[in-house]
Amino acid sequence: MQTLTRPQAPQVNRPPRPAVNRTLRPQRRRQFPPLMLVGTMVTMVVALGAGVFFVARPYFASHAAAVNGNCSLIVPAQPLTAQGLATPYQLLATDPNQGACHEADAGQAAFVQGAVFDPATGQISIYNPLVVDQGKQPAAQPVVPQLPQGAIVALWFGFNGTNLTLKNAQNSLQDGKCINGSRNSIFGQFAYCNAPAFFAAANQAIQAGKLVPPALGTGKDGMVCPTVRDFSVVDMDQSDNVTTTYLVDGNGNTAQMNATNAAKLQNVNVQVQVNGSDNRLLAVALDGALGCSPWTAPDLTDPGHTVPALPLDELQAAAHQAAPVALSPNRHAMAKVNNKINLHKLNLYREGVDQPDSPNGSRSSTTTYCKNLLAIAPMRLLADASLTKQHASPDPAAANNLFTFLAQRFNATWGANGLDCQALLRKNSPIKVTNDANGVAIDATINGMSVAPVDNTTNCTMNGTVIKGCVGMITVNGQQCSFLFDKTTNQVNINCQAAMTPPATQSGAGTPQGQIPATNQGVSADDTAPNN
Numbered sequence: 001m002q003t004l005t006r007p008q009a010p011q012v013n014r015p016p017r018p019a020v021n022r023t024l025r026p027q028r029r030r031q032f033p034p035l036m037l038v039g040t041m042v043t044m045v046v047a048l049g050a051g052v053f054f055v056a057r058p059y060f061a062s063h064a065a066a067v068n069g070n071c072s073l074i075v076p077a078q079p080l081t082a083q084g085l086a087t088p089y090q091l092l093a094t095d096p097n098q099g100a101c102h103e104a105d106a107g108q109a110a111f112v113q114g115a116v117f118d119p120a121t122g123q124i125s126i127y128n129p130l131v132v133d134q135g136k137q138p139a140a141q142p143v144v145p146q147l148p149q150g151a152i153v154a155l156w157f158g159f160n161g162t163n164l165t166l167k168n169a170q171n172s173l174q175d176g177k178c179i180n181g182s183r184n185s186i187f188g189q190f191a192y193c194n195a196p197a198f199f200a201a202a203n204q205a206i207q208a209g210k211l212v213p214p215a216l217g218t219g220k221d222g223m224v225c226p227t228v229r230d231f232s233v234v235d236m237d238q239s240d241n242v243t244t245t246y247l248v249d250g251n252g253n254t255a256q257m258n259a260t261n262a263a264k265l266q267n268v269n270v271q272v273q274v275n276g277s278d279n280r281l282l283a284v285a286l287d288g289a290l291g292c293s294p295w296t297a298p299d300l301t302d303p304g305h306t307v308p309a310l311p312l313d314e315l316q317a318a319a320h321q322a323a324p325v326a327l328s329p330n331r332h333a334m335a336k337v338n339n340k341i342n343l344h345k346l347n348l349y350r351e352g353v354d355q356p357d358s359p360n361g362s363r364s365s366t367t368t369y370c371k372n373l374l375a376i377a378p379m380r381l382l383a384d385a386s387l388t389k390q391h392a393s394p395d396p397a398a399a400n401n402l403f404t405f406l407a408q409r410f411n412a413t414w415g416a417n418g419l420d421c422q423a424l425l426r427k428n429s430p431i432k433v434t435n436d437a438n439g440v441a442i443d444a445t446i447n448g449m450s451v452a453p454v455d456n457t458t459n460c461t462m463n464g465t466v467i468k469g470c471v472g473m474i475t476v477n478g479q480q481c482s483f484l485f486d487k488t489t490n491q492v493n494i495n496c497q498a499a500m501t502p503p504a505t506q507s508g509a510g511t512p513q514g515q516i517p518a519t520n521q522g523v524s525a526d527d528t529a530p531n532n
Helices: 082-086 195-208 259-265 278-290 310-320 343-352 366-388 402-414 421-425
Strands: 044-049 052-056 070-074 089-093 110-118 123-127 131-133 152-159 163-167 191-193 245-248 254-256 271-274 431-435 441-446 460-462 465-467 472-476 479-486 491-496 505-507 515-517
Touching: 070 110, 089 110, 110 131, 110 195, 110 310, 123 310, 152 163, 152 195, 152 310, 195 310, 195 343, 245 259, 254 259, 278 310, 278 366, 278 402, 366 402, 366 421, 366 441, 402 421, 402 431, 402 441, 460 479
Parallel strands: 070 163, 089 131
Antiparallel strands: 044 052, 070 089, 110 123, 110 152, 152 191, 245 254, 245 271, 431 441, 460 465, 472 479, 479 491, 505 515
16 A cells, blocks of 8 residues: 655736647657556655655556557546636547557557646636546546636646647637647647647736746856746657646546645555656756745645646746747757758747747757757756765666656767757757666766765865866856866866856846847758748
8 A cells, every 4th residue: 555645835919819739740759758667566755845745656557568659638618717627637648559558558658648727816817727638537526626806827737648639619719719730730748728828818917017927046056047948948848748647546537736636545555647747857857956945836736745747847938948049940859841841830839838939940940959959958867966876867768867858868968869959050969868778868978977975075176166076067157167077097187167258138928027048059951940
């Protein structure tokens, strides 16, 4: 029996587009798979927010050789109302000939995240609707939320498979202003409903001082805590998927994640289903390792508790991320059509995560994105290695700890199956990953340097700043410099980021002043994208 106690946690606009529900296209799987060990039941601890933990095991409905990665989700009627939020979404196979889809299967699970903006107070609360298999009843009935008058509700979707197609029920896609992709090409694992209207209202409240995104804070590494728009965090398809989690009982029935359901189901072999997402990677894994805290908001399904969420991450990043700011580039893995750059689809994606539209290829340059990725990510990975090596991997089937997970994730982004930075910049990745016989990343070197555990008896001092263990990153004469003590050579390696030209700015949703650095700016072969 697993006891699922939930301890008390310590104490931006354009008119919505019509709904899109189109035929799916082949889509590569993202490089942040769900938290799971294939074919194995393993007990682990999963952090669900600040100070909140559950003991969980990934659930597998079957161990079939091939799992259908293309599923559909029936969006209930009036999805932006209280009753619509409390009506379970139904998961089914897009093509039944490819096999069934089951919410209890970690490789097929779909997730819905909702946010509610109160125009009277300017505050945000979170409500995560439930997903069930088509025709099945939930393990516990969803909570019917009390919505404030005039509430602006938005929804975001995540998926652990390949392609998730939203399906209509009583005009739900139109009523919800849902965007599944562009024309005949869906995003893949991501979709949203009414997000532009939500962000417009939230950003207006930020400008008026009614809604204040919390400061980022400083991590254990002495640096500003990262955001989802930090080049040390992003990958080939930044800002995809959500932080929603569900409870799954022994019969494969699902329930919303809250203290009442956890207590009710604790004697029926309940497990936790998790969406492998960039936002969860930041809010749980990285923030946990670095001693940072995500922005959380009240959970309308669980009085007295707060949870992180995609819209909170995006609003906070828009308000506080220092230049260079990572905005989805034109080679974003979920924003292509027939594997070709498509600015219309890219902008549809950006609108769902509070990013400004890109008017042309030069304002969403993947080449410039890759240059910033190269300048920032390896240095911070190296500086934080002593911390991330001590934390569990988000996917034990891919890597043995958080450091090696981030290392292999960077290489996947850098390579031909990601953003293809290697070809665009004509440079190999500075990260070399060592895999075991099963293909699990077990070690990595960055710029030829390996990382040993921090020796707390040896410290370095630079301009009066103490670097514990001679491992970390500080600012020296306006440049970010990483320090790494190499025990094999008994010397300290110092690498400083080259000074970068201050980026231009462009208007768009996000910051209180409506200005966001256009960091993906430059002219290159990848910038000649058709605007369709």
